[in-house]
Amino acid sequence: MRVVVLGAGISGLSTATLLRERGDEVILVSAHATEATTSHLAAAVWFPTSAGPADKVARWGSTTYGVLAAEAARGVPGVVMRESLVVYRQEPGPQPWADAVGDLRPARADELPGGYSHGLRFVVPLVEMPTYLPWLHRQYVDGGGQQVVRRIGSLDELLDLKPDVIVNCAGLAAGQLVGDDSAYPIRGQIVRVVNPGLTLSVRDETHPAGRAYIHPRSEDCILGGTLDAGVWDTTVDDETTRSIVSRCSDLVPALAEAEVLQALVGLRPGRPEVRLERDEQLIPGVPVVHNYGHGGSGITLGWGCAEDAVKACE
Numbered sequence: 001m002r003v004v005v006l007g008a009g010i011s012g013l014s015t016a017t018l019l020r021e022r023g024d025e026v027i028l029v030s031a032h033a034t035e036a037t038t039s040h041l042a043a044a045v046w047f048p049t050s051a052g053p054a055d056k057v058a059r060w061g062s063t064t065y066g067v068l069a070a071e072a073a074r075g076v077p078g079v080v081m082r083e084s085l086v087v088y089r090q091e092p093g094p095q096p097w098a099d100a101v102g103d104l105r106p107a108r109a110d111e112l113p114g115g116y117s118h119g120l121r122f123v124v125p126l127v128e129m130p131t132y133l134p135w136l137h138r139q140y141v142d143g144g145g146q147q148v149v150r151r152i153g154s155l156d157e158l159l160d161l162k163p164d165v166i167v168n169c170a171g172l173a174a175g176q177l178v179g180d181d182s183a184y185p186i187r188g189q190i191v192r193v194v195n196p197g198l199t200l201s202v203r204d205e206t207h208p209a210g211r212a213y214i215h216p217r218s219e220d221c222i223l224g225g226t227l228d229a230g231v232w233d234t235t236v237d238d239e240t241t242r243s244i245v246s247r248c249s250d251l252v253p254a255l256a257e258a259e260v261l262q263a264l265v266g267l268r269p270g271r272p273e274v275r276l277e278r279d280e281q282l283i284p285g286v287p288v289v290h291n292y293g294h295g296g297s298g299i300t301l302g303w304g305c306a307e308d309a310v311k312a313c314e
């Protein structure tokens with residue numbers, strides 16, 4: 001089968017990889033190099049955020065956790081298993097993501113920052129996308145996958161590539177390309193700082209000043225972050241940068257002195273639910289498999305969604 005995959009972010013690259021592995025001829029079409037995708041910018045920690053539906057998110061997330069954990073175990077560049085702590089000011093109820101993570105346990109009192117009464121400790125994959133995404137892309141190309149750099153205005157512009165099936169992994173742009181009004185941006189600002197020696201991810205989803213998360217990487221530390229639904233503006237806001245550093249310093253005081261390297265803004269592909277389905281109506285005679293709308297969870301769900309997208313191509 002000849003499959004054209006639109007999009008070279010995590011959704012497109014994971015889907016294209018699995019299609020290649022089962023022997024399909026694959027052409028990856030992307031307006032941007034991988035470095036210019038939203039996927040490249042992501043904090044890229046396994047943690048379901050702003051994505052639905054809940055039952056499928058649990059299944060896709062669990063599959064992806066397994067794939068990334070296996071990649072970390074065999075030393076795939078950029079993928080590590082990261083000790084993590086989520087903190088709460090009151091006792092948390094059951095967490096929907098808990099079943100997928102191994103060895104979840106309550107945090108001890110001496111593991112909690114000041115002002116917090118509860119916490120959960122667990123281990124999740126953290127993916128350094130500036131390393132992992134180019135690696136995945138190289139694997140795809142070295143494995144015989146084809147690539148075309150092209151911006152399209154509608155999916156039928158891909159018909160000159162003679163596809164048997166098109167897979168639509170265009171992220172936020174997918175909404176405009178197929179007239180899906182339910183797709184919307186979720187603006188996210190994050191801050192890269194010099195890592196003051198941290199190895200533990202820490203997260204407070206309900207900090208009064210906004211969500212706070214700290215993800216140590218090999219060369220830096222990602223601090224976040226905002227989730228602004230419906231906002232298209234990609235300009236860095238300096239006041240937001242200060243607020244992010246300040247609230248993360250509440251969790252880890254050493255961060256108050258950390259040198260800021262860069263502030264970054266990206267637009268998550270929001271949608272009430274991930275769209276993963278086969279569409280026979282859009283282009284007569286050529287089925288389109290949609291795989292977009294992953295919100296703040298594209299890396300968390302990527303491999304699970306790619307598996308379903310490949311099945312939908314059959």
Ligand SMILES: Cc1cc2nc3c(=O)[nH]c(=O)nc-3n(C[C@H](O)[C@H](O)[C@H](O)COP(=O)(O)OP(=O)(O)OC[C@H]3O[C@@H](n4cnc5c(N)ncnc54)[C@H](O)[C@@H]3O)c2cc1C
Nearest residue numbers: 007008009011031032039044045152171188266298299300
């Ligand atoms: C600040 C921030 C932090 C995040 N942190 C996390 C996290 O910790 N964990 C997590 O799981 N997720 C996180 N995310 C969300 C994650 O980044 C997205 O869900 C994911 O990147 C979506 O991937 P995608 O491949 O669907 O889209 P994208 O990465 O946006 O890729 C879209 C592709 O489609 C192509 N394309 C688009 N339009 C056209 C066109 N007209 N013609 C040709 N090609 C086109 C683009 O060139 C690109 O190759 C974060 C996002 C942000 C902004």
